[in-house]
Structure formats: structure tokens, C-alpha cells
Amino acid sequence: MSGxxxxxxxxxxxxxxxxxxxxxxxxxxxxLIEREIVEKRKWLDNxxxxxxxxxxxxxPGAVAINSASxxxxxxxxxxxxxxxxxxxxxxxxxxxxxLGISYFFIHGNPKLEAAxxxxxxxxVAIIVYAAIQTARTAIFxxxxxxxxxxxxxxxxxxxxxxxxxxxxxxxxxxxxLKRKLGYDVQLKHDKAKDSANNPDYFMGAGI
Amino acid sequence: MVLWELFHxxxxxxxxxxxxxxxxxxLIETAATKYxxxxxEQLTNMVAIAGMSPGPIAANSAILVGYSAAGVAGALTxxxxxxxxxxxxxxxxxxxxxxxxHHPIVEAMFYxxxxxxxxxxxxxxxxxxQSNGLANFDFTFHSISLLLxxxxxxxxxxxxxxxxxxxxxxxxxxxxxxxx
Numbered sequence: 161m162s163g164x165x166x167x168x169x170x171x172x173x174x175x176x177x178x179x180x181x182x183x184x185x186x187x188x189x190x191x192l193i194e195r196e197i198v199e200k201r202k203w204l205d206n207x208x209x210x211x212x213x214x215x216x217x218x219x220p221g222a223v224a225i226n227s228a229s230x231x232x233x234x235x236x237x238x239x240x241x242x243x244x245x246x247x248x249x250x251x252x253x254x255x256x257x258x259l260g261i262s263y264f265f266i267h268g269n270p271k272l273e274a275a276x277x278x279x280x281x282x283x284v285a286i287i288v289y290a291a292i293q294t295a296r297t298a299i300f301x302x303x304x305x306x307x308x309x310x311x312x313x314x315x316x317x318x319x320x321x322x323x324x325x326x327x328x329x330x331x332x333x334x335x336x337l338k339r340k341l342g343y344d345v346q347l348k349h350d351k352a353k354d355s356a357n358n359p360d361y362f363m364g365a366g367i
Numbered sequence: 368m369v370l371w372e373l374f375h376x377x378x379x380x381x382x383x384x385x386x387x388x389x390x391x392x393x394l395i396e397t398a399a400t401k402y403x404x405x406x407x408e409q410l411t412n413m414v415a416i417a418g419m420s421p422g423p424i425a426a427n428s429a430i431l432v433g434y435s436a437a438g439v440a441g442a443l444t445x446x447x448x449x450x451x452x453x454x455x456x457x458x459x460x461x462x463x464x465x466x467x468x469h470h471p472i473v474e475a476m477f478y479x480x481x482x483x484x485x486x487x488x489x490x491x492x493x494x495x496x497q498s499n500g501l502a503n504f505d506f507t508f509h510s511i512s513l514l515l516x517x518x519x520x521x522x523x524x525x526x527x528x529x530x531x532x533x534x535x536x537x538x539x540x541x542x543x544x545x546x547x
Binding site for chain 1: 379381382383384385388389390392393394397408411412413414415416417418419420421422423425426427430431434435439442446449450452453454456457458460461462465467468472473474475476477478479480481482483484485486487488489490491492493495496499501513516517520521524525530531532534535538539540541542543545546547
């Protein structure tokens with residue numbers, strides 16, 4: 161076994177072990193990444209971890225998977241990224257599939273159906289909670305509030321993908337106009353500057 | 368062909384999955400009702416199971432919707448489809464644009480994207496509230512109990528800061544006590 165393969169296996173196995181803690185979103189991984197990746201393996205330092213989590217949010221996809229892939233890439237290139245991605249995805253794939261298969265197996269059971277009447281309502285509450293958590297960093301001035309409000313209204317009429325594209329365009333145009341008109345431009349919520357240092361902000365947001 | 372429908376739905380979703388998680392529910396719901404994979408109520412059950420498992424909500428929901436529509440092959444197809452864009456973009460960004468999130472245009476895009484992600488999550492909440500009977504104000508025992516479950520769940524999450532997984536499990540026990 162060459163050193164390269166050992167490293168790929170270490171990446172896979174490290175993220176395989178961390179992955180099952182990612183209940184409620186990838187930010188739950190941060191303390192474990194600091195222990196496993198920073199202290200034990202010494203692949204990165206703490207500042208790198210903060211940077212990786214900030215970068216992970218600017219690429220579509222889940223924070224857990226993106227940050228694992230970024231760290232994998234830093235340590236072992238493209239193959240490292242793939243090894244880390246498989247490591248972080250495999251355990252949760254198996255767990256969610258096992259739960260799904262069990263659900264369909266006992267599907268139709270009156271007790272299970274009764275439980276899910278209540279659970280479905282709790283899911284609505286969890287989604288409302290996620291919206292509040294996300295709004296805390298996303299909505300911090302009149303423009304962001306208006307984009308959010310307009311977004312909810314247009315979603316009743318247009319495809320979500322189109323709405324996402326329009327949201328990004330609205331952001332670029334409003335920042336451009338604000339600069340043109342000489343307004344003070346604040347791009348982020350102050351407290352959100354180090355969102356990776358404040359994982360609490362995103363706990364429950366499911367990202 | 369179900370597998371192809373699953374693949375292209377979740378592959379596309381993978382490219383726009385900003386803010387991940389619950390923001391992707393409206394997209395999954397649009398496709399699920401369009402292709403007849405499941406009703407919005409059934410999708411709520413899938414999101415509940417996704418929320419009880421570790422891992423990202425969007426990917427977990429995709430895996431469950433895929434399993435429900437086409438078995439284990441469907442689950443695998445959906446998982447690969449949703450992961451592929453992310454890994455491609457991560458490799459691209461890691462190789463060429465490590466400072467991507469500091470670029471002014473990208474920052475301006477996220478100035479608009481983040482509130483829109485919030486809109487998507489609010490929209491998901493409205494859709495799920497409607498299709499699960501939470502918006503029926505007919506003052507029967509059933510609709511009042513649903514409103515109470517909603518209020519108590521939100522209280523447990525926001526004020527008591529309980530882990531969502533425990534809230535789901537306790538809610539399930541309450542459901543068995545009340546409705547079976």
C-alpha cells in the first residue's frame with residue numbers, strides 16, 4: 161500500500177466516523193473536525209476550518225458534504241475530495257435508507273399512521289424554526305426584507321429554480337444600484353461575519 | 368422512465384441547492400406532484416424521516432423520494448444525482464477559485480440569495496401547513512389539537528432548544544396517544 165492510498169483511506173474513514181453526528185445540519189461536524197482533522201491528523205489549522213465552512217456555503221449543496229470534499233481536496237487533490245465525499249455520505253445514506261425501508265415495511269399500521277399525523281405537524285414547526293434561524297442572518301435591512309417578501313409571493317406562480325436565479329440577480333442589481341446612488345453598502349449581517357464560528361445560527365436549519 | 372426523472376430532477380436540484388435543507392422542499396414537491404411520485408402529505412412523511420436521520424435534509428429527502436418511487440435503484444440514482452453537481456463544483460472551486468466567497472459579485476449574489484432561501488423555507492412551511500390540515504380553522508378537536516402540537520413543537524425548538532430529533536420522537540408518541 162502506497163502513502164497515497166493510505167491517505168485516501170484515512171480521509172474516507174475519518175469522515176465516515178464523523179458523518180453520523182450531522183443531525184440538524186453540517187455545522188454539528190465542526191467540533192469533531194477540529195478534533196480529528198486539526199488536532200489528530202494535523203491536516204489543517206483552525207483558521208482553515210473556518211475558511212472551509214465559509215467557502216462551503218457559497219457552493220450549492222450540503223455544508224457537511226461540501227466541507228468534507230474541500231478538506232479532502234486540500235489533503236489529497238481530486239481523489240481526496242472523492243474519498244472524503246464518499247466517507248461523509250455513505251453512513252447517512254445507509255441510515256436514512258434503513259429508516260425508509262422500515263417505514264414502508266410497517267406502513268399502514270394504525271399506530272404508525274397516528275404517530276405521523278402529529279409528526280407531520282411537528283415538521284411544519286421545524287420548517288418554521290429553520291426559516292427563523294435562516295432569516296436571522298439573511299434579513300438585516302429593508303432590501304433583504306423586500307426580496308424575502310417578494311420571493312414568497314412569486315413562489316406561488318413560478319418554478320423554484322427560476323425564483324433562485326431571480327434572487328441572485330436581485331442581489332447583484334440592488335448592490336449595484338446602492339453603490340451607484342452612493343448608499344452605504346452592507347453585504348452581510350454583522351454577527352454573521354463569522355458564521356462558521358457561530359454554528360448555533362444554523363443549528364436546525366438543516367444545511 | 369422513473370430513474371431518469373429522478374436523476375434529472377435531483378441533478379438540477381444539486382446545482383441550485385443553496386442554503387440546502389428545507390429550502391429545497393418546494394423544488395422536490397413540484398417534481399413529486401408533477402411526476403406523480405407522491406402527494407404533498409406523503410412527502411411530509413419523507414421529510415420527517417429525513418429529519419430523524421443524520422445527514423443533509425435535501426439529500427436524505429431525495430434518497431427517500433427515490434426509494435419510494437423506484438426502490439433501492441431509485442435511492443441510489445437520487446443520491447448520485449444530488450451529489451454529482453456538488454462534487455464537480457467543489458473540485459472546480461478548490462482548483463481555481465479558493466477566494467470565491469470574497470469576490471464582490473458572489474457576495475452581491477448572496478445578498479439576494481440568502482433572503483430568497485428564507486422565502487423558499489417559508490413557502491415550504493405554508494405548503495406543508497396547508498396539505499396537513501394545519502390551516503383548517505374549523506374548531507374541531509382535531510384541528511385544535513393540531514394547532515397545539517404546532518405551538519408546543521415550536522416552543523420546544525425555540526425556547527427549550529431541544530434537538531429536532533427528540534421533538535419529532537415525542538410528537539410521534541403524542542400522536543399515538545391522541546389519534547390511534
